[in-house]
Amino acid sequence: MPVAVPIQATSEQLASVRYNDDGLVAAIVQDHSTSEVLMMAWMNAETLEETLVSGRTVFWSRSRGERWRKGDTSGDRQWIKSARYDCDGDTLLFLVEQEGAGACHTGERSCFYRSFGEGGPAPATTSPPWRATSRSYPYGVSCSPT
Amino acid sequence: MPVAVPIQATSEQLASVRYNDDGLVAAIVQDHSTSEVLMMAWMNAETLEETLVSGRTVFWSRSRGERWRKGDTSGDRQWIKSARYDCDGDTLLFLVEQEGAGACHTGERSCFYRSFGEGGPAPATTSPPWRATSRSYPYGVSCSPT
Numbered sequence: 001m002p003v004a005v006p007i008q009a010t011s012e013q014l015a016s017v018r019y020n021d022d023g024l025v026a027a028i029v030q031d032h033s034t035s036e037v038l039m040m041a042w043m044n045a046e047t048l049e050e051t052l053v054s055g056r057t058v059f060w061s062r063s064r065g066e067r068w069r070k071g072d073t074s075g076d077r078q079w080i081k082s083a084r085y086d087c088d089g090d091t092l093l094f095l096v097e098q099e100g101a102g103a104c105h106t107g108e109r110s111c112f113y114r115s116f117g118e119g120g121p122a123p124a125t126t127s128p129p130w131r132a133t134s135r136s137y138p139y140g141v142s143c144s145p146t
Numbered sequence: 147m148p149v150a151v152p153i154q155a156t157s158e159q160l161a162s163v164r165y166n167d168d169g170l171v172a173a174i175v176q177d178h179s180t181s182e183v184l185m186m187a188w189m190n191a192e193t194l195e196e197t198l199v200s201g202r203t204v205f206w207s208r209s210r211g212e213r214w215r216k217g218d219t220s221g222d223r224q225w226i227k228s229a230r231y232d233c234d235g236d237t238l239l240f241l242v243e244q245e246g247a248g249a250c251h252t253g254e255r256s257c258f259y260r261s262f263g264e265g266g267p268a269p270a271t272t273s274p275p276w277r278a279t280s281r282s283y284p285y286g287v288s289c290s291p292t
Binding site for chain 1: 233
């Protein structure tokens with residue numbers, strides 16, 4: 001089982017985060033070993049702090065208006081390896097060890113399993129390993145906290 | 147010079163995109179060769195269509211309230227290799243060939259060059275190549291369209 005590694009952010013670092021009018025900041029989650037972008041969700045100041053202290057991703061569900069800790073229902077927990085923030089502080093990037101089947105409630109490893117265009121993803125020669133394994137999936141599904 | 151490759155999205159694919167109350171959708175940009183997450187910005191329906199048709203990223207600047215095509219000022223254009231959308235359609239993911247110095251107006255290749263915690267990023271053994279080259283940068287800078 002992965003080990004939780006707390007991150008001790010400085011007050012200066014935390015003060016660099018800019019929340020939107022709803023008190024939320026966008027959080028991108030990327031697999032630290034494959035570099036696959038797994039999902040994007042939202043955090044408020046409390047769930048960001050819990051994420052850093054606990055070493056697991058904790059989000060704020062805009063649709064349900066409540067905190068959700070990734071993997072509590074599904075077992076697909078995300079363990080933080082690195083936590084970054086962008087130049088203007090309004091987007092976070094977490095590199096994680098993804099436990100279980102993946103990040104998406106559909107069963108896909110990444111929530112970004114669908115491509116625009118008939119041809120789909122770029123040619124296999126430039127594809128990272130995860131692209132080749134992405135299955136097609138019916139349209140119209142809705143993503144839920146898992 | 148990279149070649150623009152238009153993506154012909156179907157109406158069903160475009161209809162899967164869910165815009166927020168401001169008519170915007172989040173767009174993550176990832177380097178297609180290194181898998182580095184470069185930046186996150188916003189698109190409206192018009193700039194998404196222009197992005198797909200032109201093969202270059204075009205965003206909507208929330209702060210300036212206007213369209214901006216990445217690289218028109220800086221030369222740091224982004225050429226689309228693959229365009230994806232997530233399970234609930236409210237986030238896009240573009241894999242691009244990044245031209246020039248990088249995606250960030252600070253001179254960093256990625257906007258996510260700062261880490262929470264004193265120790266910085268994860269150990270070098272699990273680092274993709276781009277992490278080792280990320281320079282430190284003063285806090286408090288603001289990201290601008292370039």
